[in-house]
Amino acid sequence: MANKGSNFDTTVLIKGGRVVDPSQGLDLAGADVLIVDGKVAKVGAGVAVHPAAKGARVIDAAGLVVTPGLIDMHTHLRDPGFEYKEDIVSGTRAAAHGGFTTICSMPNTNPVPDNQAIVRYIRQKAAAAGYCNVYPIGAVSKGSKGEEMAEIGDMVLEGAVAFSDDGLPVWNSELMRQALTYAKPFGAPIISHSEDKSLAEGGQMHEGYWSMVLGLRGIPAAAEEVMIARDLILAELTGGHIHVAHVSTRGSVDLIRRAKERAKRVAETAAAGGHGRPFRVTAECTPNHVTLTDKAVYDSKYDTNTKVNPPLRTGDDVAALKEALADGTIDVIASDHAPHHFDEKDVEYSYAPNGLSCIEVSLALAITALVEPGVLTLPQLVDRMTTAPARVLGLKGKGSLAPGSDGDVTVLDPKARVKVDLSTWYSKGKNAPYQGFELVGQAIHTVLGGRLVMEDGVLRA
Numbered sequence: 001m002a003n004k005g006s007n008f009d010t011t012v013l014i015k016g017g018r019v020v021d022p023s024q025g026l027d028l029a030g031a032d033v034l035i036v037d038g039k040v041a042k043v044g045a046g047v048a049v050h051p052a053a054k055g056a057r058v059i060d061a062a063g064l065v066v067t068p069g070l071i072d073m074h075t076h077l078r079d080p081g082f083e084y085k086e087d088i089v090s091g092t093r094a095a096a097h098g099g100f101t102t103i104c105s106m107p108n109t110n111p112v113p114d115n116q117a118i119v120r121y122i123r124q125k126a127a128a129a130g131y132c133n134v135y136p137i138g139a140v141s142k143g144s145k146g147e148e149m150a151e152i153g154d155m156v157l158e159g160a161v162a163f164s165d166d167g168l169p170v171w172n173s174e175l176m177r178q179a180l181t182y183a184k185p186f187g188a189p190i191i192s193h194s195e196d197k198s199l200a201e202g203g204q205m206h207e208g209y210w211s212m213v214l215g216l217r218g219i220p221a222a223a224e225e226v227m228i229a230r231d232l233i234l235a236e237l238t239g240g241h242i243h244v245a246h247v248s249t250r251g252s253v254d255l256i257r258r259a260k261e262r263a264k265r266v267a268e269t270a271a272a273g274g275h276g277r278p279f280r281v282t283a284e285c286t287p288n289h290v291t292l293t294d295k296a297v298y299d300s301k302y303d304t305n306t307k308v309n310p311p312l313r314t315g316d317d318v319a320a321l322k323e324a325l326a327d328g329t330i331d332v333i334a335s336d337h338a339p340h341h342f343d344e345k346d347v348e349y350s351y352a353p354n355g356l357s358c359i360e361v362s363l364a365l366a367i368t369a370l371v372e373p374g375v376l377t378l379p380q381l382v383d384r385m386t387t388a389p390a391r392v393l394g395l396k397g398k399g400s401l402a403p404g405s406d407g408d409v410t411v412l413d414p415k416a417r418v419k420v421d422l423s424t425w426y427s428k429g430k431n432a433p434y435q436g437f438e439l440v441g442q443a444i445h446t447v448l449g450g451r452l453v454m455e456d457g458v459l460r461a
């Protein structure tokens with residue numbers, strides 16, 4: 001029998017790892033992390049478990065890296081409505097397997113979360129499954145139709161942390177203005193799926209050399225950049241917080257970098273009593289867009305798993321994304337995990353839906369593309385995948401190993417060599433162009449609120 005009433009039912013000691021916590025600027029070799037009752041109790045060398053903690057779990061992290069639980073702020077769980085692609089249980093299992101302890105679910109479901117009931121459904125189903133924290137992202141507009149604003153305030157009360165019509169742009173500028181204004185007092189960002197549909201219409205891949213060679217209709221970089229420019233301007237107009245999803249072009253990076261500099265100047269001027277209303281600009285990019293270029297469509301002989309929105313771009317765009325991740329212009333790495341059913345992708349390129357499944361290799365793709373070649377240090381990568389998304393979304397107790405934080409911890413091996421085998425994935429979506437890829441880095445253990453959810457790469461039943 002467990003000792004009822006004991007404070008130590010959830011005592012976990014992670015021993016002897018390299019503890020990297022960007023929220024505190026920590027990078028400690030051979031350190032321990034103690035979690036008691038679901039919260040981080042202590043971090044340091046030679047931390048001992050309280051003698052009364054009989055059932056304490058001790059995890060040997062020698063040779064491994066211990067970080068705040070990974071956060072993915074852009075995940076498509078497809079539930080409700082498209083459970084044949086993914087559901088909340090399979091998606092959160094896949095997330096835990098990928099090392100994530102917190103994810104945000106995107107609202108392009110059926111029905112869309114444009115009211116409290118759907119937000120509650122997502123949270124309750126995720127909590128019951130118990131594999132990963134899920135913070136829903138609510139729709140900006142009712143039904144994501146772009147006409148009437150959704151019940152943003154009500155959804156915040158139910159746990160929605162940001163708003164987006166992701167999958168679709170908010171094409172109506174006045175509606176975007178209202179949403180930025182309305183969400184601001186709640187501290188919730190509006191997440192921009194930046195795509196001018198009239199420019200992107202009918203496009204299958206990035207418009208450039210390879211689209212010409214392959215004879216596929218292209219999506220110009222401008223389709224993304226035009227919309228980002230508008231949303232940055234509206235953020236300044238309203239004093240709101242715009243978060244730009246899946247940035248993919250050099251032009252987008254330039255716009256965001258300039259807007260961030262401007263936001264900083266405005267904030268400084270306002271703080272000094274001058275004119276101007278502070279506004280906030282943050283951004284993310286996916287591991288896919290720093291791993292592959294538009295040439296992958298050619299190399300893979302039209303593999304529909306390379307079809308994604310925004311499309312894979314050029315090598316120069318990839319270089320710009322890497323610079324932006326390094327200098328902080330892009331705050332966050334987010335997967336944009338977009339599972340589809342096999343049959344949906346098993347069609348001609350032009351008929352295939354956009355999106356690729358990747359949450360189980362998001363960390364490995366990022367380490368391989370960014371840390372291995374020295375674009376980011378490991379602590380910088382950990383920041384972009386833990387502390388930064390928690391800061392963007394204002395998630396209390398997340399993205400940190402400071403005492404009192406939630407006991408969400410990822411133990412990873414940044415040097416593990418992994419050959420991607422889609423058949424081992426927990427996600428229903430096997431639509432990834434990565435089969436057989438040799439990647440570096442792997443999540444080994446995942447601790448969620450003091451519970452060991454994944455041990456040695458295997459999920460608990």
Ligand SMILES: [Zn+2]
Nearest residue numbers: 166167193245
């Ligand atoms: Zn999107």
